[in-house]
Amino acid sequence: MLLDIRRFGWPTYKKELSSLIHLGLPMLLSQLAQVGTSFIDTVMAGGAGKGDLAAVALGSSVFITIYVTLTGLMTALNPMISQLYGAKHSVQVGEMGRQGLWYGLIVGVLGMVATWLAIAPFRLWLDVSEDTFAIAENYLWFIGFAMPAAMLHRALHAYASSLNKPKVIMWVSWLCFFINIPLNWIFVYGKFGMPALGGAGCGLATAVVFWINALVLWLLIAKDRTLQAFGLMDRFDLPNPKAFLEITKLGVPIGLSFFIEVSLFTCIMFLVAKLDGNTEDYVAAQQVVISLTSLIYMIPQSLGSAATVRVGFSLGREEYHRARYISGVGISFAMLISLGTAVFLVLLRYPLAMMYTNDAVVIALAGSIILYAAAFQLVDAVQCVAGFCLRGYKVTTVPMLIHIVAFWGCGLIPGYWLAFHQDMGIYGFWAALIVSLGLAAVFSLWYLEMHSQKVITQMRVRIL
Numbered sequence: 001m002l003l004d005i006r007r008f009g010w011p012t013y014k015k016e017l018s019s020l021i022h023l024g025l026p027m028l029l030s031q032l033a034q035v036g037t038s039f040i041d042t043v044m045a046g047g048a049g050k051g052d053l054a055a056v057a058l059g060s061s062v063f064i065t066i067y068v069t070l071t072g073l074m075t076a077l078n079p080m081i082s083q084l085y086g087a088k089h090s091v092q093v094g095e096m097g098r099q100g101l102w103y104g105l106i107v108g109v110l111g112m113v114a115t116w117l118a119i120a121p122f123r124l125w126l127d128v129s130e131d132t133f134a135i136a137e138n139y140l141w142f143i144g145f146a147m148p149a150a151m152l153h154r155a156l157h158a159y160a161s162s163l164n165k166p167k168v169i170m171w172v173s174w175l176c177f178f179i180n181i182p183l184n185w186i187f188v189y190g191k192f193g194m195p196a197l198g199g200a201g202c203g204l205a206t207a208v209v210f211w212i213n214a215l216v217l218w219l220l221i222a223k224d225r226t227l228q229a230f231g232l233m234d235r236f237d238l239p240n241p242k243a244f245l246e247i248t249k250l251g252v253p254i255g256l257s258f259f260i261e262v263s264l265f266t267c268i269m270f271l272v273a274k275l276d277g278n279t280e281d282y283v284a285a286q287q288v289v290i291s292l293t294s295l296i297y298m299i300p301q302s303l304g305s306a307a308t309v310r311v312g313f314s315l316g317r318e319e320y321h322r323a324r325y326i327s328g329v330g331i332s333f334a335m336l337i338s339l340g341t342a343v344f345l346v347l348l349r350y351p352l353a354m355m356y357t358n359d360a361v362v363i364a365l366a367g368s369i370i371l372y373a374a375a376f377q378l379v380d381a382v383q384c385v386a387g388f389c390l391r392g393y394k395v396t397t398v399p400m401l402i403h404i405v406a407f408w409g410c411g412l413i414p415g416y417w418l419a420f421h422q423d424m425g426i427y428g429f430w431a432a433l434i435v436s437l438g439l440a441a442v443f444s445l446w447y448l449e450m451h452s453q454k455v456i457t458q459m460r461v462r463i464l
Helices: 009-048 050-075 077-086 090-117 119-125 130-144 147-162 167-189 200-223 241-272 279-316 320-347 349-354 360-375 377-392 397-421 426-463
Strands: none
Touching: 009 050, 009 147, 009 167, 009 200, 009 279, 009 320, 050 077, 050 090, 050 130, 050 147, 050 200, 050 241, 050 279, 077 090, 077 147, 077 241, 077 279, 077 377, 090 119, 090 130, 090 147, 090 241, 119 130, 130 200, 147 167, 147 200, 147 279, 167 200, 241 279, 241 397, 241 426, 279 320, 279 349, 279 360, 279 377, 279 426, 320 349, 320 360, 320 377, 320 426, 349 360, 360 377, 360 426, 377 397, 377 426, 397 426
């Protein structure tokens, strides 16, 4: 049976599922607020014009690729802190939290520079109008300033969520979501004496919001007695190369896994811009579907994040059977939810597309693409949660290798062939995505099954 799902019986299943929901729901609401910011950007940019929407779609693809990759590096803090917490190493929890802040600041500055350096090759690659590129370029200049704050926020996020305090993150995320709406309105359309920046204004609003997010989260953690019991802000530590090496060793494969997944969609976005026909319609429709599926993806991602913390905590307490069982609970629940989201997408595909734009051509294209997105909901949920459970075990290299083979080898390359050589156009990329995500789900689940059992076997050998 899947990860010994029947081992402890229905009452234990409900208890563990309740723990995952209690931890994962605030994470989901936090993620929805953050992705909702992208939704607001898309809507505001679409209101400014089709060219602005295309520019934000292309510019955000670059930013998201860098941001998600660096977020993967910072995600290493979750299993590290949760295992220390489970093992009751309170002093080390605070020490790792402080090193995480230093690490986030350094990584964020590097991310800011990388965002700006990406502008030159970005110009060479794209085949869009000068006006559209100018908006995308300004968008990247503005949003680059968000990177240091974004990575500081991820360090604080890892600290709070690993100590079972995700609600503080949730409240700050929603505060910033609502702040982002008037900021977008002011910067995009030029209100209160500000120049109308169009789509580029979305980048400026996002940068301001990220800094507010990091600052407010810092202040709330400083005032929370439970979180301060571990001494995060009790002392000042200089950067510790040993801690940095530990975070990097665990985080680089996670970052690369995230990069492989998000770069797949980024490359597809750029290739879609090279399809014959009306480029801006293709890009706009692609952005609508990516924005929508990103919102839905937050459900298994948040459940997976909760599973990482719960698995790591159980391993820290040397409860190896429970860690395996929690993985099974998380994956089975994700499968159930994904069936519901698939039906939701199929039935409401055109009304959902209309939420983003009033352009009839873009709505028709987006509605047809959403059918492909609905088809991979189940396998996407499985591969997502299984990967997060493996990170709870501090297993990061194997998921990275699975993603390389599945997403690039079986997703991007076949997608290109179908789109440009089999005349499937934009649909060729989405057909290949279904296959690639299916393979990632099968191999991730298989390795999690094998590794979790191996850990239990090794525990038995040590006892003997």
